[in-house]
Amino acid sequence: MIPKELLKKIRLLELRTRRLVDETMAGQYHSAFRGQGMDFDEVREYQPGDEVRAIDWNVTARMNHPFVKKFREERELTVLLMVDLSASGLFGSVDQSKRELAAEIACVLAFSAIRNQDRVGLLLFTEVVEKFIPPRKGRRHVLRVIRDILFHKPQYRGTSVNGALQFANRILPHRAVVLVLSDFLGETNPSRAEIAAHLRRRVVRSESLGRVSATSLRQVSRKHDLVAIQIVDPFEEQLPGLGRLVLQDAETGEVVEVNTADQRRRDAFAQRQEKTRRELDRLFRQAKVDAIRVRTDAPYDRALQQFFDTRDKRRRRG
Numbered sequence: 001m002i003p004k005e006l007l008k009k010i011r012l013l014e015l016r017t018r019r020l021v022d023e024t025m026a027g028q029y030h031s032a033f034r035g036q037g038m039d040f041d042e043v044r045e046y047q048p049g050d051e052v053r054a055i056d057w058n059v060t061a062r063m064n065h066p067f068v069k070k071f072r073e074e075r076e077l078t079v080l081l082m083v084d085l086s087a088s089g090l091f092g093s094v095d096q097s098k099r100e101l102a103a104e105i106a107c108v109l110a111f112s113a114i115r116n117q118d119r120v121g122l123l124l125f126t127e128v129v130e131k132f133i134p135p136r137k138g139r140r141h142v143l144r145v146i147r148d149i150l151f152h153k154p155q156y157r158g159t160s161v162n163g164a165l166q167f168a169n170r171i172l173p174h175r176a177v178v179l180v181l182s183d184f185l186g187e188t189n190p191s192r193a194e195i196a197a198h199l200r201r202r203v204v205r206s207e208s209l210g211r212v213s214a215t216s217l218r219q220v221s222r223k224h225d226l227v228a229i230q231i232v233d234p235f236e237e238q239l240p241g242l243g244r245l246v247l248q249d250a251e252t253g254e255v256v257e258v259n260t261a262d263q264r265r266r267d268a269f270a271q272r273q274e275k276t277r278r279e280l281d282r283l284f285r286q287a288k289v290d291a292i293r294v295r296t297d298a299p300y301d302r303a304l305q306q307f308f309d310t311r312d313k314r315r316r317r318g
Contacts (some may be wrong), residue, residue, distance in 0.1 A: 010146050013107050019112045020301055028308035029112035033077060033177050077118040077177055078135045081106050082164055084150050084182035086126045087157035093235040101296050102181040102231050103149045108266035108304070109179060110142045120145060121289045127158035129167045134178075141197045158252075159185065163214040169220050177225045184212060184230050184280060186187070212280070227307075228291040229286055237273050239266045263312060 043056050046066035055070040083106060089099035096104075113120045114137060121135030122145045131152060133145060161182055168178055220226045245262045260266060284291045292307045294300040 006147055006151060008068075008085050009141055009150065012109070013104060013142075013146060013150075017104060017108045017111065021108055023307065024301070025108055025308075026112045027093060027108070027116040028117050028305060029065055029239060032077075032311035042070050044070055048076040054153055055068040058188050075297055077113070077116070078121065078172070078174065079111065079113045079118050079177045080123060080135065080138070080168060080172060081122045081145065081149075082125065082161065082168060082178060082180045082182075083124045084159060084161070084164075084180075084184075085124050085130060085152060086182075086185075087154075088159070088183055088185045089231070091236075092296055093233050093240075098233055098296060101294065101300065105229060105231075105294065105300055105304070106179075106181060108301075110145055111139075114142055116138060122165060123168055124148060124150060124154070125160070125164035125167075126154045126156040128156055129159045129164055130154050130156070132167075132171065134194065138291040162167065162213045165216040165220050169223060170270065172224065175224055175311075177227070179227050179229060179252050181231060183230045183232065183236075184228075186213060187234075193242065212283060214283050214287050217289050221287050221289050223225045226287075226289050230280070230291065230293045231296070233296045237277075240268045255290070274313070281296055308313070 012229055033087045043059050044067065046055065046068050047306035050068050056067050056069045059067040083102055090097050091100060112118050119137050120142055122133040123129060131148060161184065227298050244257060244259050246255060271278040292303050294303045
């Protein structure tokens with residue numbers, strides 16, 4: 001039973017996203033993600049322009065007139081939302097934290113899925129898998145999913161996307177749409193405090209950086225339709241010129257002081273983050289993983305719509 005005050009917050013989120021789902025996202029979602037296969041529907045008379053390969057020769061022979069097989073897409077999908085609850089998600093330099101934005105995007109995707117009669121599951125992770133909710137249908141189930149994204153209290157602060165991907169690959173027996181919502185900090189990125197410490201010494205040692213495993217990405221993308229949704233805050237791309245700041249890494253607790261008034265250090269930070277972004281993009285391309293980047297200071301619907309449009313165009317070409 002969901003407490004009334006929590007249910008109120010969840011319904012407010014549902015109301016905020018409903019128009020977007022009803023008017024745009026549900027249809028684009030339907031076009032972007034394929035079903036499990038094609039089911040035979042019926043036969044009809046051949047019409048000019050029909051594929052010759054679709055001719056049903058048995059019916060054609062009986063009727064002495066060409067007929068073609070008509071198929072419909074088997075639409076029912078399994079969708080797994082993998083949401084990163086590590087402490088870095090609590091950061092936000094604008095109105096929303098990264099975790100709040102991830103919850104809103106997950107809400108849009110979950111309601112789009114149930115509008116298309118798909119099953120939705122949830123995997124919450126930090127440096128371990130914190131919670132797994134098996135995929136099911138229905139609005140009530142989605143409300144539970146959104147509740148846990150918003151209000152689950154993680155036991156750990158770190159991040160392991162690799163571990164979560166490996167878990168998902170083990171527990172999903174059939175092909176699914178796997179959507180990973182994370183800032184991907186701690187995987188290819190150094191921590192903010194680590195960057196500050198290196199900037200203070202005017203050195204960034206690439207060998208000290210952890211890496212998201214291309215192998216883990218590739219293993220999941222071969223079996224499932226894997227999409228990475230990276231949540232980014234502008235202050236993680238460009239340090240503001242606010243003078244001396246004391247920075248604490250949310251995941252490790254490390255604290256350092258850095259002078260952000262120094263333009264050279266801000267430029268070095270921005271260059272390092274841009275290099276990290278390109279490296280992450282390269283890993284996604286190598287593993288054939290589609291990626292969406294959304295920012296806490298920009299409307300996320302544009303990024304989602306661009307992704308869906310690209311998917312739809314690719315599907316039509318294919």
